[in-house]
Amino acid sequence: MTQAPYPALRLRRTRATAWSRAMHAENRLSPADFIWPLFVTEGEGVEEPIVALPGVSRWSVDRIVDRAREARDAGIPCLALFPNTQANRRSDDGAEALNPDNLMCRAIRAIKDAVPDIGVLTDVALDPYTAHGQDGLLDPNGYVVNDATVDVLIGQSLNQAAAGADIIAPSDMMDGRVGAIREALEEEGHANVQIMAYAAKYASAFYGPFRDAVGSRGLLKGDKKNYQMDPANGEEALREVALDLAEGADSVMVKPGLPYLDIVARVRDRFAVPVFAYQVSGEYAMIEHAAAAGAGDRDALILETLMAFKRAGCSGVLTYHALHAARLLNG
Ligand code: PBG
Numbered sequence: 001m002t003q004a005p006y007p008a009l010r011l012r013r014t015r016a017t018a019w020s021r022a023m024h025a026e027n028r029l030s031p032a033d034f035i036w037p038l039f040v041t042e043g044e045g046v047e048e049p050i051v052a053l054p055g056v057s058r059w060s061v062d063r064i065v066d067r068a069r070e071a072r073d074a075g076i077p078c079l080a081l082f083p084n085t086q087a088n089r090r091s092d093d094g095a096e097a098l099n100p101d102n103l104m105c106r107a108i109r110a111i112k113d114a115v116p117d118i119g120v121l122t123d124v125a126l127d128p129y130t131a132h133g134q135d136g137l138l139d140p141n142g143y144v145v146n147d148a149t150v151d152v153l154i155g156q157s158l159n160q161a162a163a164g165a166d167i168i169a170p171s172d173m174m175d176g177r178v179g180a181i182r183e184a185l186e187e188e189g190h191a192n193v194q195i196m197a198y199a200a201k202y203a204s205a206f207y208g209p210f211r212d213a214v215g216s217r218g219l220l221k222g223d224k225k226n227y228q229m230d231p232a233n234g235e236e237a238l239r240e241v242a243l244d245l246a247e248g249a250d251s252v253m254v255k256p257g258l259p260y261l262d263i264v265a266r267v268r269d270r271f272a273v274p275v276f277a278y279q280v281s282g283e284y285a286m287i288e289h290a291a292a293a294g295a296g297d298r299d300a301l302i303l304e305t306l307m308a309f310k311r312a313g314c315s316g317v318l319t320y321h322a323l324h325a326a327r328l329l330n331g
Contacts (some may be wrong), residue, residue: 023084027310029303031075031326035121035318039213040064040107041081041084046227052209053281056287058084061103061110066093067323068115074326078119080169081107084215093137094126097156103128103162112164121196122165122177124181125156125172133211133220135172144227150177157181161190169253171198173227179247196276197244199252200237200263203228206282211308213252237263238270245273246312251315258305261312268313277309278318287321299328 002209009104014024039058041048046060059067071079083103089096097100125135126149131167132138136149147173157168168185170177178197185193211217229236251274251277254263258279267275287305291298302321310316319325 003271013234015171026200027307029307029325030311031329032077033306033310033316034066034076034322034326035078035080035312035316036071036178036322037080037082037318037320038064038067039082039084040103040300042086042103044253050209050213051159052212053285053320054292056213056284058213059069061107061223064107064303065114066312067112068111069197070117070323071326072118074323074330075320075328076118078121078167078316080121080123080211082123082214083107083128085168087215090129090131090219092131092151094129095153096161097126097129100159100162102159104128105159108160109164110153119166120164121167121169122166124153124170126162127151127216127220128214130216131219133216133225135175142222144174146174146176149174150180153177154180154184158172158188158190159191161185161188161271165193167194167196167250169196169198171201171255173198173229175226176245176247178249182248188307194250194294195248195251196251196253198255198278199241199244199249200254200260200267201228202231202256202260204256204280204282206232206259208318209281209285226306233258234266238266241267241271245271252273253277253278253318256283257309257317260282261308264309267325274315275313276316276318277312277314279320281320284320 014020023209041058041060043060044062048058050056067266085096113122119264127133134144136144139145178195216302253276255278257277264277287301290296291301302325306317306325
């Protein structure tokens with residue numbers, strides 16, 4: 001009898017049934033994988049839908065506390081806060097970032113008061129506070145100056161830590177800021193406040209809806225290419241990560257997310273440290289618009305993209321879909 005030309009090994013065998021697929025899954029998603037970014041605004045009882053981010057709103061401090069409870073109840077371990085600072089509190093030097101009673105600090109205190117068992121991550125960069133929308137201080141030519149900006153970022157970090165922030169996340173891409181912030185946190189008695197460095201943050205076209213959400217889009221002239229990374233570069237991301245780790249970062253972030261999963265995988269392979277990715281506003285909007293146009297099933301698109309982060313090696317993902325995805329997973 002001649003041997004039929006059947007495959008010697010059938011990889012389809014383990015895929016044949018749901019129980020077998022579950023048993024062979026290499027990665028799993030859980031609500032503990034998510035960090036939920038939230039936008040906070042002035043007022044009381046306020047919800048302001050953000051047109052550029054369908055399904056996402058800015059919340060006043062009293063109502064953001066309710067979101068924190070929902071997140072905790074769904075098993076989400078951590079929130080990321082971003083303020084939509086009132087126009088009359090924005091200035092060229094972003095001094096409002098240092099105000100102990102600014103919107104951000106009031107939101108941190110309210111959440112830590114009402115829901116002490118959820119983590120609060122705070123963004124460090126001046127763009128929600130500057131009248132020009134850049135992340136740092138400008139010289140007369142409009143160039144974002146590095147070291148003077150770092151001095152302000154130190155103050156901003158201490159201000160957030162004093163209000164109760166658990167994780168300081170510098171997103172400004174100034175050189176040397178992680179070490180400077182770490183040293184200041186130690187000196188001021190915040191030894192257990194973590195730093196998650198936006199280590200590989202690219203000058204991306206995917207941040208547009210976020211700039212609407214924090215009210216900096218109309219203010220920003222030009223771009224952020226002289227401090228955020230060039231999307232052409234991968235090796236440079238590894239240098240950024242190495243520096244931030246040497247300066248004391250507890251974890252690192254890659255941003256944006258899906259178009260940069262190669263960077264996530266390389267960082268994970270090279271450094272074996274906790275790596276997070278930010279599925280940014282433009283990525284969120286792409287999924288929402290694609291689903292609304294009938295290009296795919298919304299829930300399936302959401303869960304597949306989030307799983308891709310896990311497969312690439314992420315410890316967790318910052319995603320605007322966090323609450324919805326957590327509830328889907330909880331069933
Ligand atoms: C501020 C900051 C930005 C984002 C997070 N922190 C915008 C920017 O760098 O212009 C973008 C997040 C998103 O698009 O969802 N430095």
